[in-house]
Amino acid sequence: EQLYELTLDENLSVPVVPADVKEVVKAYQLVQARKLVAAGYNVETMRGGEVVIATIQSDELFNPNDTVLAPKAGKQLRSFAQFLRVPDMYRMMLVMHSDNTGTAAYTDALTSSRVLSVLGWFESNVSNSDYIIPYAMGASEPLFLNNSITNRQRNRRLEIYLVPGKTLLDLAAKGQLED
Numbered sequence: 001e002q003l004y005e006l007t008l009d010e011n012l013s014v015p016v017v018p019a020d021v022k023e024v025v026k027a028y029q030l031v032q033a034r035k036l037v038a039a040g041y042n043v044e045t046m047r048g049g050e051v052v053i054a055t056i057q058s059d060e061l062f063n064p065n066d067t068v069l070a071p072k073a074g075k076q077l078r079s080f081a082q083f084l085r086v087p088d089m090y091r092m093m094l095v096m097h098s099d100n101t102g103t104a105a106y107t108d109a110l111t112s113s114r115v116l117s118v119l120g121w122f123e124s125n126v127s128n129s130d131y132i133i134p135y136a137m138g139a140s141e142p143l144f145l146n147n148s149i150t151n152r153q154r155n156r157r158l159e160i161y162l163v164p165g166k167t168l169l170d171l172a173a174k175g176q177l178e179d
Helices: 006-012 019-039 073-078 104-123 149-155 166-174
Strands: 042-046 050-055 090-097 134-138 157-164
Touching: 006 090, 006 157, 019 042, 019 050, 019 157, 019 166, 050 134, 073 104, 104 134, 104 157
Parallel strands: 090 134
Antiparallel strands: 042 050, 050 157, 090 157
16 A cells, blocks of 8 residues: 555545444554543544544644654653554544634645654654555634634644554454554
């Protein structure tokens, strides 16, 4: 698979979870989601519970208009290293967003630099970063209207998608998926 050549939507749709392990995978992902919630992350799911999405506000990772990770960023990212211990257990999509302050070229460049900084942190701190795919979204997908300081702050975020990989699906099929 050419994971790095796929769009975000394409990467979020593969691999398909086989029907015979769908419930096992969903239950496993629910446990992972609950752990992330307990650790203080804003978490939701998609694909009927197969994919976990955790959101970290950019202010927790970067100083304003900066592209170098803040010293406190490692604390926010460290919880996700566990998902990369086993090759292709997960495909991790790093999706960086900004508000619409500045030109499209500026916000695109900012989110591109920021997501590469986050990718660099994982490459330096985990032994297996082959299944991390970064995406810079600029200001193209706001969650809120960019009409207040609070809403602009909410729109500046990193979404981390935890998509089941082939190893996770194989373990589920063998009844060996353990927490």
